[in-house]
Amino acid sequence: MENKDILLLNAQSVGMGEVSLEHTFAMLDVYDFPQANLEPYIALIIQGSIDQELLLKHKEKIRKFVDSGKVLVFGGHLFLPWLPGAASFIPKEIRGHQDYEVNFHQAHPIFEGVDPNELSYRKGVAGFFARGHHPLPAGAEVVLTLPDGEPTLYIDRVSTEGTLFVSSGNALLGYQDPTESTGQITKRLIDWIRSEYVHLQQRSVAQ
Template sequence: MTLNILKLDPGHAFGRDGRAMSADNRETKHVSVMDQYAFGDADISNYNVLYVTDFIDQEYLYTQREKIAAFLDAGNIVVSCTHIFRPWLPNVHLFTPKEIRKFSDYDVVLSEDSAIFEGVDAAELVSRKGVAGFFARGFQPVYHDVEVHVRFTDGTPVTYVDRTSTNGTMFIHAARDILSFVTGDNTSKRIAPQMLEWLKRELQKENN
């Protein structure tokens, strides 16, 4: 299965096209980038993955929720790497900040069954240069059956897959762009290539 990923560009200061802190914005095979505000009028029938990251204009996405739902109902995948505060995805509840009383409250547990996070040290996600809180600071509450890949130590899900709310697949990740984990000198650089392989396998499931 060939990946055809449409990534919506929010045009923020951490983005591509020469803006600041864009080390993770190298050209990625299978990924086409579109200005977020072009989405409404765009023909997206050639894409099978819609990819949304932090700083996206969720008020705008809310106006496009029916188009997004139709994309999912066609058996496609939506990847959301942001804190959802408007209901632009079916059956995804709004972001809840994690109550932090001590640094260890940022700690996460990776599912042993997750092919995306296979071989990744959770501690290397949570802390950088001794500072905690880089990976996740909250979650999307879940009240139905999902496949959890990352959770806080209290059990609340940071990253999960929903295959039941629509005819497609939703990858809900209450943290930053998961494809940005491709560089560095620790195990987190395994995530981006493993995510791309997971997307290919997921599409094969959807088309069988």
């Protein structure tokens, strides 16, 4: 049985898809977060449907978790300042469906071999991945953009002693369909989280 070392908040909104995420993540109702012991976990995944007012009240707990050399993944529209280094979501001004098309700013193992159109469109409708962006923190790495260069997914290794993986669309948990090029994204995200955690811990020891 795989070690459940990644904690998922707000799990009730996750589509289980082809593979049950219950076998991969430890799950926690967000309203139990204030009392939760985060020590056993290497990463925290937070989805956009979360109660951000509650997280704002406990932003120091979140900061302490990431500063211990751990990973935080957030996908959604940030509107309160609970996430270290991040700024509020800015909606995209839309002139046509092409304005929602996702581009790869740089190569990343999570998206290797992925057709960007499968991120941008679903059943011919655009905008399923991202409809805006979060302004980039200083020093963060851009992974995905919209057509005008707005960062829809970035990795921030500067704002904390850990790593923040921030998407203005979703937390990448719904990509498990083996018939699509996007089908391995969720599994690759999990693999990347574990690899990133090892790197962070090695860096901490070296310091």
